[in-house]
Amino acid sequence: MHRVTAVLWILLCATCVSAQTVTKVDPPSWWANHSINPVRLLVRGTNLSGARVSSANPALSVSNVSGNEKGTYLFADVTISSSTRAGEYPLSVETPNGRATMPFRIESPLDARTNFQGINNDDVIYLIMVDRFADGDTANNSPANSPPEANDRNNPRGFHGGDLRGIINQLPYLKGLGVTALWLTPWYDNWNGLNRCDKPWCPNTYYHGYHTIDYYAVEDRFGDLATVRELVQKAHALGIKIIQDQVANHVGSQHPWINDPPLANWFHGTLAQHQRNKFQNSVLFSPHSNQIEFRNVLDGWFSDDLPDMNQEEPEVARYEIQNALWWVGVTGIDGIRQDTIQYMPRFFIRDLSNALHRQYPALWMVGEVFEREAAHTAFFIGGHTGWDGVDTKLDSVFDFALWNASLRVFTNKAPVRSLRDQLKYDALYPDPSKLTVLANNHDTTRFLSLEGASDAGAMMHVAFILSVRGIPQIYYGEEIGMEGKEDPDNRRDFPGSAFKVDGRKPHEQKMFDWTRSWIRLRREHQAVRSGRLIDLFYDDETYVFARRHASETVIVAFNRQNQPKQVRVPAGTIGLRDGVMLKPLIGVETGGRVVNGEATIVIPPQTVTAFGTF
Numbered sequence: 001m002h003r004v005t006a007v008l009w010i011l012l013c014a015t016c017v018s019a020q021t022v023t024k025v026d027p028p029s030w031w032a033n034h035s036i037n038p039v040r041l042l043v044r045g046t047n048l049s050g051a052r053v054s055s056a057n058p059a060l061s062v063s064n065v066s067g068n069e070k071g072t073y074l075f076a077d078v079t080i081s082s083s084t085r086a087g088e089y090p091l092s093v094e095t096p097n098g099r100a101t102m103p104f105r106i107e108s109p110l111d112a113r114t115n116f117q118g119i120n121n122d123d124v125i126y127l128i129m130v131d132r133f134a135d136g137d138t139a140n141n142s143p144a145n146s147p148p149e150a151n152d153r154n155n156p157r158g159f160h161g162g163d164l165r166g167i168i169n170q171l172p173y174l175k176g177l178g179v180t181a182l183w184l185t186p187w188y189d190n191w192n193g194l195n196r197c198d199k200p201w202c203p204n205t206y207y208h209g210y211h212t213i214d215y216y217a218v219e220d221r222f223g224d225l226a227t228v229r230e231l232v233q234k235a236h237a238l239g240i241k242i243i244q245d246q247v248a249n250h251v252g253s254q255h256p257w258i259n260d261p262p263l264a265n266w267f268h269g270t271l272a273q274h275q276r277n278k279f280q281n282s283v284l285f286s287p288h289s290n291q292i293e294f295r296n297v298l299d300g301w302f303s304d305d306l307p308d309m310n311q312e313e314p315e316v317a318r319y320e321i322q323n324a325l326w327w328v329g330v331t332g333i334d335g336i337r338q339d340t341i342q343y344m345p346r347f348f349i350r351d352l353s354n355a356l357h358r359q360y361p362a363l364w365m366v367g368e369v370f371e372r373e374a375a376h377t378a379f380f381i382g383g384h385t386g387w388d389g390v391d392t393k394l395d396s397v398f399d400f401a402l403w404n405a406s407l408r409v410f411t412n413k414a415p416v417r418s419l420r421d422q423l424k425y426d427a428l429y430p431d432p433s434k435l436t437v438l439a440n441n442h443d444t445t446r447f448l449s450l451e452g453a454s455d456a457g458a459m460m461h462v463a464f465i466l467s468v469r470g471i472p473q474i475y476y477g478e479e480i481g482m483e484g485k486e487d488p489d490n491r492r493d494f495p496g497s498a499f500k501v502d503g504r505k506p507h508e509q510k511m512f513d514w515t516r517s518w519i520r521l522r523r524e525h526q527a528v529r530s531g532r533l534i535d536l537f538y539d540d541e542t543y544v545f546a547r548r549h550a551s552e553t554v555i556v557a558f559n560r561q562n563q564p565k566q567v568r569v570p571a572g573t574i575g576l577r578d579g580v581m582l583k584p585l586i587g588v589e590t591g592g593r594v595v596n597g598e599a600t601i602v603i604p605p606q607t608v609t610a611f612g613t614f
C-alpha cells in the first residue's frame with residue numbers, strides 16, 4: 001500500500017532542471033487527538049534545500065522545518081487540530097524552483113475496545129516465523145525483482161513462500177491448539193535479493209525479516225498492510241492477539257539510508273567505517289564498565305550488514321517512537337516484541353515504553369535480552385530504577401535463565417532441583433509474573449534436537465513452561481515435536497499435513513494433545529495462570545510446586561526418574577485442610593488425601609502430573 005506513496009510526486013515547473021521531488025513521507029499518516037502532536041515527518045526527495053512546507057487545509061499547520069545540505073531530506077513538524085476528520089491532507093513543498101505536493105493522511109482511530117489489548121498472564125504466546133509457517137498465496141512467492149535462487153525452498157536460507165494469508169488460513173488450527181497470542185517475526189519490507197559469498201552461509205536472503213529496508217512497508221512476499229489488518233481483525237474475532245516483532249536497533253544494509261542518511265549521525269558509523277559489536281553484554285549492567293567497552297555494545301553493529309541506529313540523536317529517537325506507534329495505530333496489534341533491545345540506550349527503552357503506554361495504556365512490549373543470568377534480564381525489565389537512575393518501564397523480558405534451566409533439567413544435564421534453584425532469583429524482579437517464559441525460539445536449537453532429548457523430556461519441558469509463573473511462549477512446530485538444530489535448521493517449514501488431525505503422524509498427535517491439555521489447564525485454572533508459586537518438594541529427580549490463587553490450588557509434580565516417585569506433600573502449609581483430596585487433572589495416577597497436614601502422591605515415571613483439590 002505504501003509502495004504506492006513512494007511513486008514520484010513531481011510538480012511541473014518552467015525549467016525543471018532543479019525541481020524538487022518527494023519520494024517518501026514517514027509516517028504517511030497520523031491521527032487527530034493523538035498523544036504525539038505535532039508529528040515529526042521525515043521527507044525524502046531531491047532538491048529540498050530551503051523548502052517551505054505548508055498545508056492548504058488550516059486543520060494542519062507545519063513548523064520547525066529543517067533539512068540536510070544535499071537537499072535529499074526534510075524534517076517537519078505537523079500540528080493536527082483536534083477536530084480534524086480522517087482523510088487526505090496533502091502538504092505543499094515549495095522552493096524558489098517550484099512546488100511539489102506530498103501526500104499525507106489523517107486516519108480514523110481503530111476501536112480501542114477490541115484492539116491494543118496488551119498481553120497478560122491469561123495468554124499463551126505462539127511464535128511464528130512467517131516465511132516458514134504456511135503459504136496462503138503463491139502469487140507473492142517470486143517478486144519481479146528477486147532472482148529465482150532467492151526463492152529456492154531447498155535452500156534453508158532462501159524464501160520459502162510462507163505469508164500472512166497462510167497464517168489467516170490457519171487461525172482455526174491455532175485456536176484449536178488454544179494459544180491466545182501470535183508473535184510473528186518481522187513483517188517489515190526486506191530486500192528481495194540474494195547475497196552471494198564463498199562462506200557456508202551463502203547464498204542467503206533476509207527471509208527472517210530482521211533486515212528492514214523500509215520501516216513503514218510490509219514485506220511484499222508476506223502480503224501488504226491490508227493483509228496485516230485483516231489478520232489482526234480475524235485473529236481478534238477468534239480471541240487471538242497479535243504481537244509485532246519490531247527492530248529499532250538496526251536496519252538492513254540495503255536500506256536507502258545507508259548511502260544517503262537523513263543526518264550525518266543517523267547511524268553509528270557508516271557501511272565502510274563502523275565498529276562491530278563484541279557482545280560483551282555484561283558491561284551494559286555493570287556499574288563499573290569503562291566507556292570504550294560500554295559504547296561498543298551500544299554502538300557496535302550487530303553484524304556488518306546491520307547498520308546500528310543512533311537513538312541518542314533526538315531525530316532518530318522520535319522517528320522510531322512514532323514508527324512503533326504508527327504500526328499499533330494502523331493495525332490494532334496488542335503487543336510488540338522488541339528485538340536486541342539491550343543494544344539501545346536504556347533511556348530510549350524508557351521513552352519508547354512511555355510513549356506506547358501514553359497512547360495505548362494496555363499495550364505490552366517484551367524485550368529480547370538474550371542472557372542466561374536473571375540479574376542481567378532483571379536489570380532491563382521495568383518497574384524498578386537501575387543504578388543509572390533509569391526505569392525502562394519495559395513490560396516484560398524473556399526468561400532465558402529459566403528456559404536454560406529447564407532445557408538442562410529435561411535433557412538430564414542438571415538435577416531437577418535446579419528449576420527451584422533458578423526460580424529463587426525471582427527475588428531480583430519487581431514482579432516475576434510479568435516475565436515471558438519461552439519454551440524455545442527461532443534462535444535456539446529445537447528441544448528434540450538437543451543432546452539427551454527424549455519425547456518424555458520434551459513433554460515435561462513444555463508442561464513446565466506452561467505451568468510455571470509468567471506468560472508462556474511456545475515456538476511453532478514444537479507442539480508436533482518438530483526437530484531442528486541451529487539456525488536455520490530450527491526454522492524448517494511447518495508440515496502442512498499437520499494442520500489437520502487426519503494428517504498428523506501418531507508422534508505429532510501425541511505431542512499436540514499433550515501441549516493442548518496443558519494450555520487448557522491454564523485456561524481453566526486461574527491458579528495456573530496467575531497464582532502464587534510455592535515450592536513444596538524438590539530433589540535431584542523431582543520438583544513439586546503449588547500455584548495458588550484465592551481459594552484455588554493446583555499442584556504440579558515432575559518426576560524425571562525411571563520409576564514412580566512417592567512424595568509427601570506438605571499440604572497444610574498451603575492451607576489445604578485434612579480430608580481434602582488431591583486428584584489428577586492431567587496424568588493417570590490417583591492422588592492422595594490430606595492427613596495430618598500431608599498428602600502422599602505418586603508421580604508416574606518420567607512425566608508430570610497436575611493435581612486439583614476436591
Ligand SMILES: [Ca+2]
Pocket residue numbers: 135136137138139140141161162163221
Ligand atoms: Ca506465499
Ligand SMILES: [Ca+2]
Pocket residue numbers: 189190191192219220221
Ligand atoms: Ca521485500
Ligand SMILES: [Ca+2]
Pocket residue numbers: 249297298299300308309343344
Ligand atoms: Ca545499538
